[in-house]
Amino acid sequence: MARIGFLGTGEIASAMIQTIAGAGHDIVVSFRNERVSAELQARYPGLRRAANQTVVDESDIVVLCLLADTARKELSNLAFGEGKTVISVMAGVPIAELERLCAPVTEICVAIPLPPMPLGGTPLAVFPDNARLNEVFGPHVSIHACASEVVLSAHFAATGVLLPLLDQMEVAANWLSAFTGDRAEAANYLAGLIGAYCKLLTQGTGTDLAQLRAGLGTEGGLNQALSRALADNGTLAALEAGLDSLRERLRLPSKEQ
Ligand SMILES: NC(=O)c1ccc[n+]([C@@H]2O[C@H](COP(=O)([O-])OP(=O)(O)OC[C@H]3O[C@@H](n4cnc5c(N)ncnc54)[C@H](OP(=O)(O)O)[C@@H]3O)[C@@H](O)[C@H]2O)c1
Incomplete structure (x- = not known):
């Protein structure tokens, strides 16, 4: 069981949460979007809603599901501790920038989830490959570990x-x-x-x-x-x-x- 926090509770966070919610993880999500987070809480007993800093503090894995511009503003207001894993699903935010925004976290990967993920078996491209991501999402998706950040960007293009x-x-x-x-x-x-x-x-x-x-x-x-x-x-x-x-x-x- 993992402690997983989602920053930003919109379309893609909702799909990721629905995918893993039955697997016994401890999940905490941002209050925003209030409607979506309230629906998830009603649907999955035990799922908690919290302010962004609490989401970070109470998670070993933090999943960034914000729009890129929001992330650039919001992440610099948050304190990340050592030992966390950050999974970003945001297009257009390179790993070097994420390292600055989420310092001192060094275990950072970027993944491309798809809205039909809860159906099971959808592809999940990721770079770099990450053990915690594999442990949490591996049972539900088909992980495509990319060889470089450029290769991951090419996978983003392919979704088009x-x-x-x-x-x-x-x-x-x-x-x-x-x-x-x-x-x-x-x-x-x-x-x-x-x-x-x-x-x-x-x-x-x-x-x-x-x-x-x-x-x-x-x-x-x-x-x-x-x-x-x-x-x-x-x-x-x-x-x-x-x-x-x-x-x-x-x-x-x-x-x-
Ligand atoms: N949707 C997809 O198919 C897909 C696939 C792969 C990757 N992505 C990536 O995932 C990211 C999110 O996309 P999305 O489609 O899920 O967008 P979205 O539905 O608009 O979700 C963004 C969420 O961020 C919340 N938010 C805004 N400001 C916030 C703040 N200060 N603190 C916490 N939460 C805040 C929004 O809440 P409010 O509604 O209250 O503003 C909303 O719930 C994007 O970077 C996108 O590139 C999306």
Whole structure:
């Protein structure tokens, strides 16, 4: 059992707490957001709400779930003791800056949780790998330990593919529902279809992406025809260019380097 504190109780803190709340940890959260923290307290007996300094004082692991600008203001008002672990989920706050803001803490990692985390098995990219994070979240997620902070930033960029992929799903669902008259059923069908194939990659079946694509890419088949149509009109190249356009914002090296 760990003593875990969350600074900032918004969307992502709520998802992380729901993920681990049944595992017997001692959890304390910031009063803010009052509505979210009150709901969590009502739902999980034993979960406590407190002022930020109390959250820090009463935790061995402090999870930073603030917006970056709030963190820059708020963390400098807080005193961190020795021996704590800080897990930041904030995009755009480098580890060197976190070391200054949370001094004297030296055990600091940055992770990328996802809102569907409570469903179990979602990927959790992290740098550097951290034993306490593994102990608390490892049973509930699939941890992707990154080799460097740059690699972690590239994983942040990769989360940006979600909406473009859902955009394509929406086009397909609209197209299908023109025949069925039921958009929700069409979206559900496509999600099940794509989800089933994704499970072949994530559930240790030994199938890799190349094998999956080869299996679907039968010469003259429906999948090959649609895949070629997207490649030919530049959709796939646009996705790669879009990912490259995120490099500067995430301080990733330019493509030429
Ligand atoms: N949401 C995601 O999918 C996601 C995924 C990965 C990482 N992240 C990162 O997680 C961080 C939080 O994102 P979020 O989506 O959870 O945002 P959010 O829902 O807006 O949560 C931010 C929380 O901080 C609270 N807060 C503001 N000032 C505070 C203070 N002085 N002391 C304590 N709490 C304070 C807010 O309370 P009030 O509402 O009362 O202002 C709110 O509960 C961001 O840095 C984001 O980059 C988010």
